[in-house]
Amino acid sequence: MEPNDSALPLVFLHGVRVSGTMWHPVMEAVDAGSGHRRMVAxxxxxxxxxxxxxxxxxxxxxxVAEAIDELGGRALLVGLSAGGYVSIATAARHPGRVAGVLALGCTGVPRGVYASVFRQQFHLGARYPEVAEWLSVRGFRRTLSARAAEAMTAGGLSCEVMGDVADAITGLDPLGLLAQYPGPVWLVNGARDPFRGDERAFLAACRDGRLAVWPGLGHLTTLSDPRALARTVLDVTAAVEHQRCAAV
Known part of the structure; x- marks a missing residue:
């Protein structure tokens, strides 16, 4: 079936060491519920x-900007963890291309002891990528559904890049970036996510922000129910499209 060219496109951004395949179960659920919307991970x-x-x-x-351009030049960004930070940075730099941001599991300000521990752990993973890969696969299988865990590893794991990602994220000013972006932002965290410590500061930094905390979920377990996450993506997309129509 041909994609719906009138619908707002979606760009999904993955977390550290995994790949775009992480999002495939969610994208399939979005596709089933949205009339074959254009999207890419x-x-x-x-x-x-x-x-x-x-x-x-x-x-x-x-x-990310290249992916947006391939979909027509404007899209909603959906990012988890490192992908969430990248979505915020992209929105600040290219506000005209970003119709909205749905950022999951990325409301910790990388500073102080938190940033130091974060960098140490990720650089250790980059130094011993085989061990980090084994631990990652084991963790995915223990915390996620079988389908979600398989999607996490389907594109391969790149644990050697973890140090570079840690350096990049700890060098960000996400609050300042959010303040630069005029569009709508949805911040979503699992209640058990350790990266939600600064969520209120993130919300305050948004010009047009909303915060949702999902009970019982952690950093990655938001992926365990692809249909539930797809419904959230579609609800956010509908809200952005309605906002866009109201502004015309």
């Missing part, structure tokens, strides 16, 4: 088919 530098490239925020933002 690009691999960010250093991940998946771009393994071996250097990850920087600039390079990641450029990759």
């Amino acid at each position: 690009p691999d960010l530098p250093g991940h998946g088919r771009r393994r071996g490239e250097r990850f920087t925020i600039d390079a990641a933002v450029d990759a």
